[in-house]
Structure formats: structure tokens, C-alpha cells
Amino acid sequence: MEKFKKHRIRIIALILCVLLTILCVTPMLFSFFTSVRSELEIMTGGFSFLPDKLTFENYKELFGSDYSASYPIMKWFGNSLFVALVQTVLVVLISSTSAYAYARLDFPGKNVLFWFLMATMTFPAVINIIPLYKICQTLGIIDTVWALILPNIAGVFNIFLIRQFMAGIPKELDEAAMIDGANKFQIYYRLILPLCLPVLIVVAMFAFTGAWNDYLWPSIVMNSVDKLTITPGMQRIKSSFNTMHGHAIAGGFISVIPTFIVYLFAQKHFMKGMQMQAGVKG
Amino acid sequence: MKLKKIAALIMSAVMLTSFTACGNGSDKEKGADGDKTITFWSVFTGGDGTAMQKIIDAYNATNPEYTVEHIMTEQGELYTKLPLVVNSQGGVPDLCIQHVDRIPSNAKSNMYLPLDNYISANGKIKADQYIDSAWNMGEVDGSRYGIPLDLHSYVTYYNKDLVEKYCPSVLDDGMITFDEIAGFADQAAADGVYTYAITWPRYELLSWYYQLGGTLSVDGKMPSFNNELFQKVFQDFADAVAKKWCTQDGDQPNNLFAQGKLMFLPEGTWTLSTVEYTGINFGETYMITYDTANMLQWASSHQFVIPRNDKMTDEKANAIMDFIAFVGENCYEWADYGQIPASKAVLNDERVNDLPQKFLIDNPGALVISDYVYYGAVVEALDTVAYEIPFGRVKPADGLQSAQQLVEDNIKNQ
Amino acid sequence: MRKKRKWSITPYLFIAPQLILFIIFFLIPAVVGIFAAFSKWNIYTDAAPIFNGLENFRQILTDSATSYYTMFRNGMSNTVHFVLISVPLCILVPLFMAVILSFKPWGHKFFQALFYLPNIFSISTVVLVWYYVYNRNEGLINNFLTGLLGKVVDINWLSEQPFAWTAIVIITVWWCLGGNLVIYLAAINGIPKDVMEAADIDGAGPFKRFLKITLPGIMPQISYTLILTTIGQFNLYGQSLMLTAGGPNNSTYTMMMYIRELAFGSSSVAGIAASMALMVGAVMIVVSLILNKLTAQKD
Numbered sequence: 001m002e003k004f005k006k007h008r009i010r011i012i013a014l015i016l017c018v019l020l021t022i023l024c025v026t027p028m029l030f031s032f033f034t035s036v037r038s039e040l041e042i043m044t045g046g047f048s049f050l051p052d053k054l055t056f057e058n059y060k061e062l063f064g065s066d067y068s069a070s071y072p073i074m075k076w077f078g079n080s081l082f083v084a085l086v087q088t089v090l091v092v093l094i095s096s097t098s099a100y101a102y103a104r105l106d107f108p109g110k111n112v113l114f115w116f117l118m119a120t121m122t123f124p125a126v127i128n129i130i131p132l133y134k135i136c137q138t139l140g141i142i143d144t145v146w147a148l149i150l151p152n153i154a155g156v157f158n159i160f161l162i163r164q165f166m167a168g169i170p171k172e173l174d175e176a177a178m179i180d181g182a183n184k185f186q187i188y189y190r191l192i193l194p195l196c197l198p199v200l201i202v203v204a205m206f207a208f209t210g211a212w213n214d215y216l217w218p219s220i221v222m223n224s225v226d227k228l229t230i231t232p233g234m235q236r237i238k239s240s241f242n243t244m245h246g247h248a249i250a251g252g253f254i255s256v257i258p259t260f261i262v263y264l265f266a267q268k269h270f271m272k273g274m275q276m277q278a279g280v281k282g
Numbered sequence: 283m284k285l286k287k288i289a290a291l292i293m294s295a296v297m298l299t300s301f302t303a304c305g306n307g308s309d310k311e312k313g314a315d316g317d318k319t320i321t322f323w324s325v326f327t328g329g330d331g332t333a334m335q336k337i338i339d340a341y342n343a344t345n346p347e348y349t350v351e352h353i354m355t356e357q358g359e360l361y362t363k364l365p366l367v368v369n370s371q372g373g374v375p376d377l378c379i380q381h382v383d384r385i386p387s388n389a390k391s392n393m394y395l396p397l398d399n400y401i402s403a404n405g406k407i408k409a410d411q412y413i414d415s416a417w418n419m420g421e422v423d424g425s426r427y428g429i430p431l432d433l434h435s436y437v438t439y440y441n442k443d444l445v446e447k448y449c450p451s452v453l454d455d456g457m458i459t460f461d462e463i464a465g466f467a468d469q470a471a472a473d474g475v476y477t478y479a480i481t482w483p484r485y486e487l488l489s490w491y492y493q494l495g496g497t498l499s500v501d502g503k504m505p506s507f508n509n510e511l512f513q514k515v516f517q518d519f520a521d522a523v524a525k526k527w528c529t530q531d532g533d534q535p536n537n538l539f540a541q542g543k544l545m546f547l548p549e550g551t552w553t554l555s556t557v558e559y560t561g562i563n564f565g566e567t568y569m570i571t572y573d574t575a576n577m578l579q580w581a582s583s584h585q586f587v588i589p590r591n592d593k594m595t596d597e598k599a600n601a602i603m604d605f606i607a608f609v610g611e612n613c614y615e616w617a618d619y620g621q622i623p624a625s626k627a628v629l630n631d632e633r634v635n636d637l638p639q640k641f642l643i644d645n646p647g648a649l650v651i652s653d654y655v656y657y658g659a660v661v662e663a664l665d666t667v668a669y670e671i672p673f674g675r676v677k678p679a680d681g682l683q684s685a686q687q688l689v690e691d692n693i694k695n696q
Numbered sequence: 697m698r699k700k701r702k703w704s705i706t707p708y709l710f711i712a713p714q715l716i717l718f719i720i721f722f723l724i725p726a727v728v729g730i731f732a733a734f735s736k737w738n739i740y741t742d743a744a745p746i747f748n749g750l751e752n753f754r755q756i757l758t759d760s761a762t763s764y765y766t767m768f769r770n771g772m773s774n775t776v777h778f779v780l781i782s783v784p785l786c787i788l789v790p791l792f793m794a795v796i797l798s799f800k801p802w803g804h805k806f807f808q809a810l811f812y813l814p815n816i817f818s819i820s821t822v823v824l825v826w827y828y829v830y831n832r833n834e835g836l837i838n839n840f841l842t843g844l845l846g847k848v849v850d851i852n853w854l855s856e857q858p859f860a861w862t863a864i865v866i867i868t869v870w871w872c873l874g875g876n877l878v879i880y881l882a883a884i885n886g887i888p889k890d891v892m893e894a895a896d897i898d899g900a901g902p903f904k905r906f907l908k909i910t911l912p913g914i915m916p917q918i919s920y921t922l923i924l925t926t927i928g929q930f931n932l933y934g935q936s937l938m939l940t941a942g943g944p945n946n947s948t949y950t951m952m953m954y955i956r957e958l959a960f961g962s963s964s965v966a967g968i969a970a971s972m973a974l975m976v977g978a979v980m981i982v983v984s985l986i987l988n989k990l991t992a993q994k995d
Binding site: 039040042043044046066067069070137142143144220222223224225227235236239240241242243244 | 327328331332335351352353354355356358359363366367370372373374534536537540541556559560561
């Protein structure tokens with residue numbers, strides 16, 4: 001009884017968690033089971049939670065030769081991975097060098113520049129989107145990955161996050177390194193950057209998920225079907241298979257698989273990063 | 283140390299993906315001069331996509347110098363995307379399918395290449411090989427922009443068992459009228475059977491509006507479809523929904539038809555393969571009509587166009603003409619799938635006589651295609667209200683007023 | 697104690713890459729974007745916007761004879777309604793879950809990972825996976841309710857209000873609760889143990905403890921997520937486009953959909969779109985300033 005009392009609140013919490021899990025997961029299960037029904041069964045069979053006859057023909061057909069040029073799912077996935085990774089690396093590189101200068105170097109105009117950048121942080125991106133298209137067109141990067149990557153790496157928020165973190169590192173470290181004969185770049189690369197790892201992970205995660213989930217912008221600047229990223233690519237599947245639910249849902253689940261696998265392995269880092277973010281802003 | 287590890291991991295991943303990405307890239311770069319692929323964007327996303335793919339596979343099997351790559355895109359998406367593609371000149375497809383009613387306005391906004399020189403240089407494509415109405419509409423202000431693939435229209439698929447049960451004599455003249463429907467629809471509704479359906483209401487409504495003598499624009503310039511006649515057509519549709527003669531909002535008519543809960547399925551000629559796939563006992567006939575004397579079906583025509591493309595070469599254009607000519611000669615597949623090929627070559631094929639849509643192939647005069655230059659704008663405007671009014675969410679006069687306003691604003695900005 | 701140092705180019709090399717990209721891809725578009733709001737601009741045919749004063753605003757705000765007037769009112773009202781409903785839910789639901797998880801039930805790490813999972817999906821995937829659930833005749837929800845209530849439930853989830861908004865809000869909350877959940881959880885875990893234990897010894901129940909200690913302790917995080925979530929939700933686009941296509945009767949059409957359509961449609965009226973964007977942007981700034989002020993006072 002004593003033991004029960006001690007655990008009472010944990011038991012209630014567990015029950016609530018299980019209920020929430022059912023609420024979150026059941027729709028997914030239903031959709032998954034629909035995707036392994038044949039189109040004929042979906043059309044004529046009406047509602048059924050479980051398939052009468054399990055079949056993977058919808059999945060097979062999506063990967064079949066008829067659809068491989070129109071819905072190159074694996075290519076879209078590769079494009080997304082490429083864009084998201086390059087963008088992440090560039091964001092981390094560019095924001096951290098910049099943050100390093102604002103946090104730890106002295107130069108004329110530093111404060112004016114920094115606060116000007118910070119002031120633009122609240123500027124809503126929706127205003128930029130039309131001229132941005134025109135600029136990408138002028139630069140000749142429409143329908144290339146650079147139209148996806150370049151406009152997204154100069155974000156000011158990241159500089160703010162990293163600068164805050166760097167400002168907390170004792171100045172004496174730099175001076176000691178300087179005496180040892182290290183130059184500014186070496187200090188940044190060898191000393192400060194490794195110390196900033198936690199905040200860099202947060203920034204990297206923001207960059208990665210931002211690039212991965214971007215929908216509106218790629219659908220405007222990408223023309224060729226085989227150069228699309230997965231998020232607008234899935235919209236192609238949604239609209240094309242409007243009356244073929246099995247195929248459409250199968251497409252959705254296929255696009256989940258790679259992300260899901262990455263998440264399974266990186267889950268711990270993901271959580272740590274998100275917690276870091278809470279700490280940084282706290 | 284940890285940072286280095288992670289950085290190394292990311293860099294290797296980037297290099298790996300960039301390697302593959304560059305691989306694709308260099309393939310495409312070749313496209314500028316030496317690529318032997320015709321990128322073909324179609325609006326065929328259902329069984330029509332499969333049928334077109336069969337024709338293309340047959341063409342590619344003849345070992346042409348340029349092979350065709352078929353990319354299917356839902357038509358709304360294609361029409362949204364094409365202006366951006368053409369105006370940015372990035373990744374422009376070599377060949378594209380357009381509905382003929384879109385061609386006049388798009389040709390005026392400089393979205394296509396004129397085909398006259400390509401056709402005469404190639405020599406395989408001739409006007410007399412095609413149905414006149416389909417061929418003539420591909421021309422705008424004396425220049426040819428489109429070569430027809432087909433005529434397609436809305437028809438009625440009927441469930442033979444349900445017809446036998448509720449209205450065995452309705453098809454004696456091959457036509458179904460609203461007067462006849464009024465005689466048995468209540469009885470069917472009482473049994474939970476819908477008599478007809480809202481599927482793609484723009485096609486249905488325009489067919490009925492034109493049967494009654496309506497027109498989209500009196501002067502050919504400004505829209506004038508917000509009138510009592512069109513309002514009546516909408517109102518009748520809304521009443522049929524309210525009386526449960528017609529399928530309800532959120533229903534999926536194709537599925538209901540497959541399940542034997544819907545008697546008449548108004549659908550496109552292109553739906554034939556889907557209906558056949560369900561294995562139901564069905565027949566195909568004209569649209570439900572107000573007046574058997576004026577039996578018009580709202581229709582359109584798929585046309586091949588070449589989008590404006592700075593990189594187009596005469597050699598490639600010639601290969602494209604070869605492909606279009608091939609489709610014209612080998613279009614039975616297209617008819618088999620439900621459509622009415624624009625090429626007369628199909629009539630030489632005896633198998634055509636057994637097709638359910640034979641009655642339309644023999645009577646292309648029943649097909650009415652919009653010649654209103656701003657029909658593209660009408661489509662966008664009507665497609666929204668065409669669902670809202672019949673389901674009773676908007677009054678016919680209000681909905682048509684806002685649709686007409688949308689078209690007018692669109693014209694003002696062109 | 698500032699050292700006088702010789703002017704050096706090094707710091708500028710550090711900030712240059714970001715600044716150059718910032719100018720090309722942010723500053724210039726921002727300036728042009730504001731200018732375009734006062735211009736007529738067809739991005740296909742005009743190289744630059746053509747200044748036309750307040751004409752765009754006159755049409756959008758006062759000229760009820762144009763469709764832009766209706767579009768703006770409709771889009772703005774829809775977007776604001778969505779923000780008002782979904783933002784509180786996107787804060788409260790994860791907060792509730794974080795509190796539950798903070799009691800560390802068995803397997804809490806697993807549940808945390810599970811609840812976070814949808815956050816990594818893209819919106820198009822989310823819609824693909826969900827939309828058949830909402831199907832009227834064959835979907836999960838209606839059939840579940842039918843079984844539960846013993847009478848036929850045939851709600852038009854995607855084409856009737858208020859259900860269409862409910863459907864959009866449900867997938868929005870499902871999709872993005874993970875991010876806020878993890879932030880709150882970290883913040884709750886960051887509250888010193890002895891403070892919590894002191895409250896327990898004082899005999900405070902879980903509810904009182906939440907109000908007195910947990911909530912004030914994580915207020916900074918709530919404030920921060922509130923502003924970010926609000927700004928994010930103003931950009932509502934994918935859910936409406938893919939799930940309801942703006943229907944029924946344009947009641948889920950959002951500002952972003954109108955802006956995209958007007959600027960990049962078959963006839964580009966980018967000037968009008970830019971004016972709308974400017975006004976949405978202004979609203980976003982005002983709202984986030986207000987939120988900032990409100991929550992900062994409670995610190």
C-alpha cells in the first residue's frame with residue numbers, strides 16, 4: 001500500500017501517456033493499413049480498420065517504371081538530404097564565424113552592425129519572398145539547389161544564439177592562446193568552436209529541419225520534377241493520386257521511412273539539442 | 283574531438299550526396315546540347331497516364347534518336363507551375379499537354395513556341411489527318427500552337443442492374459432527361475440509392491448551361507455568365523442534392539458507383555478504365571440532359587504544345603514532331619482507354635466499334651469546346667463555386683457574381 | 697580597459713560571408729518588398745516594380761468592387777482565427793504532456809521520443825498520412841464515432857465548418873507539439889530539485905505545485921515558444937492548401953495562399969501581393985511585440 005501511494009502519481013501519468021499514445025498513433029495505424037489494401041478493396045470495401053487482404057502493390061507500383069520519372073521519390077529524398085546537409089554546414093560555418101567576430105573581436109562599427117542585424121530579426125519573411133524570386137532569377141539560380149540553399153543561410157537568429165553562448169566563454173582563454181602564438185582564425189577553429197558544440201548542435205538542427213520541411217519556397221523556385229525536394233514532391237503525389245488513396249498514403253509512408261530511421265539513431269542528440277535550446281533561451 | 287568527428291561525418295555525407303547530385307547534374311548539363319531525351323509533361327495522372335505511357339513505351343521501342351520521358355502532373359498543378367517555368371527558363375519541358383481552351387490566352391502571353399515551321403519542315407503532320415474541330419482550335423491569330431491528341435468529354439456511366447430495377451425504359455432512346463429522373467429518383471433515394479452525382483461540377487454545369495443555350499461571354503471579351511439561366515442550372519443541381527437525388531458533400535461518387543449505391547455516374551470519358559476496373563455491370567451514354575433535341579456535352583481537347591524554350595533546336599523540334607505523328611498513327615490505346623482520339627487514323631481500326639464511347643466517336647458534333655479566350659480564368663473561378671453552390675453553402679447569384687468578378691479582375695491585369 | 701589596437705581586416709573577414717549573403721538575400725529583398733507594396737509589378741514582364749503610390753492599398757482596403765478586397769478580408773480573418781485557436785493549443789497541449797512526463801512514469805523516455813516524432817515529418821507527409829482519416833464515409837473518425845455512439849455520424853471533416861478548421865488544427869497540433877514539449881520538459885527538469893521537494897514537504901498537491909513553482913519556473917520558455925509559435929502559425933500554408941484546398945467556400949484560404957497565387961499565378965500581380973504581405977508582416981510585428989510585453993511582465 002505504501003508502495004502504491006509512492007507510485008500513485010506515476011501510475012496516473014503512465015495511464016495518461018498510454019491514452020495520449022493511442023490518440024496519436026491510431027490514425028497512423030489506420031492509414032498504414034489502408035495503404036496495404038488494394039485500390040479495388042478501398043473502392044468497393046468501404047471502411048475497414050484492418051485490410052481484408054494484405055498487399056504491397058501500392059508501394060510496388062509507386063516504385064514501378066511507369067511512375068519513376070513522374071514521382072522519383074528516392075531522388076527527391078536525395079535532393080532533400082543534399083540541400084539540408086549543405087545548408088546546415090554552411091549555416092553553422094557562416095553564423096559561427098560571424099558570431100565569433102561580434103562576441104570576441106573588436107572592430108569599428110561592430111555594435112552598430114550587430115544591433116542593426118538584431119533589429120531585422122523580427123522582420124517577417126513574407127515581405128521578402130517576391131523580390132527574392134526575382135533576385136534568384138537575376139542570379140540565374142532558379143531550378144538549382146542554390147536557390148534553396150543560399151537565401152536560407154544568412155539567418156540572424158543563429159548569430160544571436162551563438163554569440164550569446166560565446167560571450168559566456170572566459171576571455172582569458174583567447175589571451176592565453178594568443179601568447180602561444182595562435183592567430184584569430186586558429187583561436188576560432190581550435191578553441192572556441194569546440195566549446196560551442198552544444199549551441200552549434202541546436203543551430204544545426206534548426207537549419208536541418210527548416211530545410212527539410214520547407215514547402216512554399218521550393219514549390220516556387222524549383223521547376224524540374226527530378227530536382228524537387230521531398231516536401232513539395234509529396235504534394236505532387238497527393239494531387240496526382242487524389243482518387244487513389246492507397247497509392248497516396250503509401251507515398252506518405254515511403255517518405256517517412258528515411259526520416260524515421262535517421263530519427264531512431266539520432267534521437268538522443270535530437271532531444272539533447274532541443275533541451276539545449278530551452279536552456280539557451282531560458 | 284567530438285566536434286571533429288561530427289564534422290567529418292557530415293562532410294563525408296555531403297560529399298557523398300553531392301557526388302550523386304553532381305552526377306545527375308552533369309547528365310542534365312549534357313541536355314543543353316547533346317541530350318537525346320524529350321521531356322514530356324502531361325496532365326495524365328490516372329489510367330490515362332498508364333495509357334500514354336504504353337504509347338510512349340511503344341515509341342521508345344522503335345529506337346528513335348530522341349527518346350521520350352513522360353512526366354505526369356496533376357493539371358491544376360501544371361497550370362500553376364508552367365508560367366513560372368517558362369518565365370524563368372529553367373527546366374522547361376520540351377513538350378507539354380495543354381487543354382485547348384487554355385491555348386489562346388497562354389499563346390498571347392508568349393508561353394508557347396509557334397509550330398508552323400516545325401510542322402512544315404517535318405512534313406508528317408497534316409491537317410486532314412485530324413478531326414476539324416480539334417485541329418482548328420490549335421491555331422491562334424494565324425499561328426499554330428497546338429496539335430490535337432484527342433477530344434474528351436463528360437458522359438454518363440450507368441449501372442445496368444439499378445437501371446433495370448428503377449427505370450428499365452429510360453435508355454430506350456439512349457438519353458436520360460431530368461424529366462425522366464424526376465419520375466423515379468425519389469424512389470431510389472428512399473432505398474439509399476443516389477440517382478446521379480456531383481463529380482466535377484464544372485463539366486456537368488457547363489454542359490447543362492450550354493444545352494439551354496447559355497454562353498460564357500456575349501461579346502467574346504468580358505464574362506457574362508452570371509445570369510438567370512446559369513443560376514437556374516445551379517439551383518436545380520442544389521435542389522437535387524437537397525432531395526438526395528444527387529450525392530452529398532464528402533461522398534466519393536466513384537466508390538459509391540463501384541458499391542452499387544449510385545445509378546448514374548457523370549464522369550469523364552477518361553474514367554472508363556477506372557469503372558471497368560471495379561468490375562461493375564455498366565454502360566456508357568450521353569450526359570443527363572434538359573432537352574434531347576439539343577444534346578451538347580461540355581468537352582475539351584488535349585493538345586501537344588512546345589513551351590517557349592530558349593534552348594529548343596530545330597533538330598529536337600523535328601524529333602518532337604516525329605513523336606506527335608507517331609501518337610497520331612498509334613492512338614488506339616488512347617481510344618481503348620476511353621477518349622476520342624483526334625487523329626482519324628483510329629477510325630480505320632475495327633476494334634473501335636466495340637468501345638463504349640463509340641456513340642461519341644461517331645458524333646463529335648455533340649461536343650462543345652469553349653472558344654472564350656479567358657476560359658482559363660473561368661476554370662479557376664468556377665471550380666470553387668461549382669462545389670459551394672450545389673451543396674447549398676452559397677446562393678447561385680452570389681457565387682456566380684463573385685466568380686464573374688474574379689474573371690473580370692483577372693482580365694484587367696493581363 | 698579597452699586596448700587600443702591597430703585597425704585590422706581580420707574581424708571583417710569573419711563577418712563578411714554572412715553580411716554579403718544577408719545583403720543579397722535579405723536586405724535587398726526587404727527593401728524591394730516594401731517598395732513593391734506601393735507599385736504595380738508583373739514579375740514576368742516588368743524588370744522592376746513601377747511606383748503607383750497608395751493605389752494597391754486603396755484597392756485592397758476600400759474598393760469592394762475588386763476581388764482583392766474580398767481576398768484580403770477573407771485571408772486575414774481566416775489566418776487570425778487560425779492563430780487564435782491553434783496557438784493556445786500548441787502551447788497548452790505540449791505543456792500538459794510535459795507535466796505528465798515530468799512525473800517520470802515508466803517508459804517516459806520512450807513516450808517523449810514518440811510524441812516528438814511527428815515534428816520531424818514534413819507537412820506534406822503529415823497531410824498524406826492524415827487525410828483519409830477524415831474521409832466522410834470511409835474515414836477513421838466518422839466510423840469510430842458511429843461505432844461509439846451507435847448512430848451514423850457522417851461529418852464532412854474537410855468541407856464543412858467548423859469541422860474543416862478543426863481538422864486543420866488537429867493535424868497542426870499533432871505535427872508541432874513535439875518541439876514545444878521538449879523545451880518545456882527540459883525547463884521543468886531544470887527547476888532545482890530542492891525547490892520541488894520543499895513544496896512536497898509543505899504538503900502542496902501536484903496541481904498547486906504546478907501553479908506555484910513549475911509554471912513561474914518555465915515562464916521564460918513559455919514566452920519564447922508563444923512568440924515563435926504565433927509567428928509560425930501566421931505563415932499557415934501547407935495544411936490549408938493540401939487538406940482543404942482553401943475550402944469550403946474559401947473559409948480556410950490563408951494570406952500566404954493568396955500572396956503566392958497573386959504573385960506567381962498565370963498573371964502576376966506582385967504589387968498587390970506585396971501590399972498584402974506588408975500588411976500581414978505589420979500585423980505579425982505588432983502581435984509579437986504585444987506578446988513580448990505581456991509575457992515579459994510576468995517574469
